[in-house]
Amino acid sequence: MSFFGGSTKVEDERIVMAQNKIYREIYYLVMAVCLISIGFKFYQYGFGVSSINTELAILFLQGVYYTARGSSLGVLSDEVEMHDRKSKVPMKWKTLIWGGAFGVIIAIFFGLNSAFNYADTTAQAYSYFFMVFFVSLMIYIPFLVLLSGSTFLAAMNRSKKAAEKELDEDEIER
Template identity: 50%
Template structure:
């Protein structure tokens, strides 16, 4: 009476790899469809409409799911270790430099937007650019460092626990 008892299936590694490759390609197709749909909705309805919630949820949710699964399975930390063996610059340094670069890009974008939109003259525009850029760096740099550094440290802690 072993109706609900599962027997262990014998699987071929080649079949599993091909199946995983198909799933990966399917994920990329879904991301491309969501991106095309979002761009079409932006073109048709404009940037102010609230028509992009589903596409945003699919794009962000899929990325967050992949990140969480790879962290908790220890795959992300294994990839970091493999990267650090072959690269001159360790992933920790790349994480910090990438975070600083992202914060500077956001700050420059906000500074230029503020100078162009709100300044009356060129000297006031320069002052607005410098002030808004500096304040943006002071706000976004710690937040982004905590976010990306936290993900890196979480992946390290869980990856070390799994080994």
């Protein structure tokens, strides 16, 4: 019974853990289906982004939803704290590294695209690749590192505020 007369829902922890395990398995299944679908479409239609828009939207939006929902419930800051206790590399550094790595992948992709599609000779292909690769590095790495770092910090701040608010509400109820 809560303070204001409403009833609290009592749940069996074993059932909740089993449900969470099933949800986690469904998540991995959806991720695998999306990745297999991307691979199949690349094989079937070539390396065009237009054929995999749905899969990319699913992969992107699930991450956005998890981050937004976790930060609004205050779970994200606790999850990052638990990760940082176990790992030698803090989550904030991993986020920045992933942003930089994605920038390198984009630069390689654009460099290869320019070399294969616009060069007439092998020497010109190397020239185009390195020129586009280094210019893309200068553009995308800072942008993606700042984007990933700022969204991570904003989500962490929101999560910490939600966790503090929940703790304050728990203190008031007692």
